[in-house]
Amino acid sequence: MIPFGIIGVGGYVAPKHLKAIKDTNNILVCALDIRDSVGILDSFFPQANFFTEFERFDRHIDKLARKKEGVKYISICSPNYLHDSHIRFALKSNAHAICEKPLVLNPWNIDGLRDLERESGKKVYNILQLRLHPGILSLKQKVQQELQNNPNKIYDITLTYLVSRGQWYFVSWKGDVTKSGGIATNIGVHFFDMLSFIFGAPKNNIVHISKPDCASGYLQLKHAHIRWFLSINHNYIPQDVQAMGKKTYRSIIVDNEEIEFSEGFENLHTLSYQDILAHKGFGLEDTKECIQIVHDIRNTSPIGAVGDYHPFCQKVSQ
Structure with a gap:
């Protein structure tokens, strides 16, 4: 032991x-x-x-x-x-x-x-557990096969992640951007890691909205153009989802196809530990790209809802 x-x-x-x-x-x-x-x-x-x-x-x-x-x-x-x-x-x-x-x-x-x-x-x-999720691994395999046939293919992606948090969030260290890194870092870093893991290194990073309770932008990876929206504000969750009593909304659409990975999270930390103990875990080099992405988001001035922005930006008062 x-x-x-x-x-x-x-x-x-x-x-x-x-x-x-x-x-x-x-x-x-x-x-x-x-x-x-x-x-x-x-x-x-x-x-x-x-x-x-x-x-x-x-x-x-x-x-x-x-x-x-x-x-x-x-x-x-x-x-x-x-x-x-x-x-x-x-x-x-x-x-x-x-x-x-x-x-x-x-x-x-x-x-x-x-x-x-x-x-x-x-x-x-x-701990980069999304890299071990069966649905994500399946998507990565599919993308790799398609890129073999078309090495210049660029995927169109819309990422939406909404998770309700109460007023305590802003009082805690999570609400302090100097301690948490802000919304994109605190609740988004694992999604940015997963996307760069599948679609390649970042090439361009534009921020449309940056507020204490939400952030949105456009991220260009080697093989993907991504519109993303992240928030802890319950009001941004779609009404039909709220009607079901749900407080979280997660959606990743790749080339107009919804990627389903709502299940399969239960044992990902255990799988991560198993890999680490077998000297196969994710190290410093694996995390560089996602840290660079969220750092750039945090230090980029938002331009507002112009250009190729996520449709949820229209929900946010400017």
Whole structure:
């Protein structure tokens, strides 16, 4: 059983990591969160040592290492802006880092982590679970086959992702663009990673709307033109979807064909951990393009609803 540590165990995504550690027959020996509402540990690893102060967690990690009982992996589920620091802590603690997305907020942070990887001999892994989704893998295979026959083909894509969030969102770190990276980073980075994974590297990035509760733009990849719209505002969810009591709307249309991948998310973190433990996980180079995309979106001035924009832009008051 491989010993794990986790940072941010009280966070939204942490239970998926706890389940993945347990599903791969490994053990969590210590956990950190500044909040103490972490009863979720009872369902997975009740014997894990828990800390609310980083300094005591750091000391515990060091004591384990000195007893030759050090953790081999540290899973990072902390707020986005702390990922870079916590990854560095893991590597300096002689552990591999498994980090939620976005791996970092800025592309140049990846260069620094690459240097630290070389110095420490440890690896940084990013959870990019959509790359393991059966529907996405099927789409990638289909696209690759079509590009063999037509290498210059450009796909027309419309991406819409709406997920309702209450007023708490804007009070939390998620509502602070300096900490979360904004809407496109916080809820969109995995979609941009998935699209570049299938359709190639970014070539042009235009932002039409950038607001605290929504963002929209036009992204050109090597083999795709993408109109995208992301929001946490419940009012933008289509009325027929709201009528069914749903609070999330996800749609990806490729060349007028809706891509269905509403199911199949249950065990993607476990599959990610299995790959990582088999030394096949997604590393620094895999995450570079999506980090560059969301960084550019965050630092591009919006031009408004002009040109080739997503139709949902018309829902947003300018």
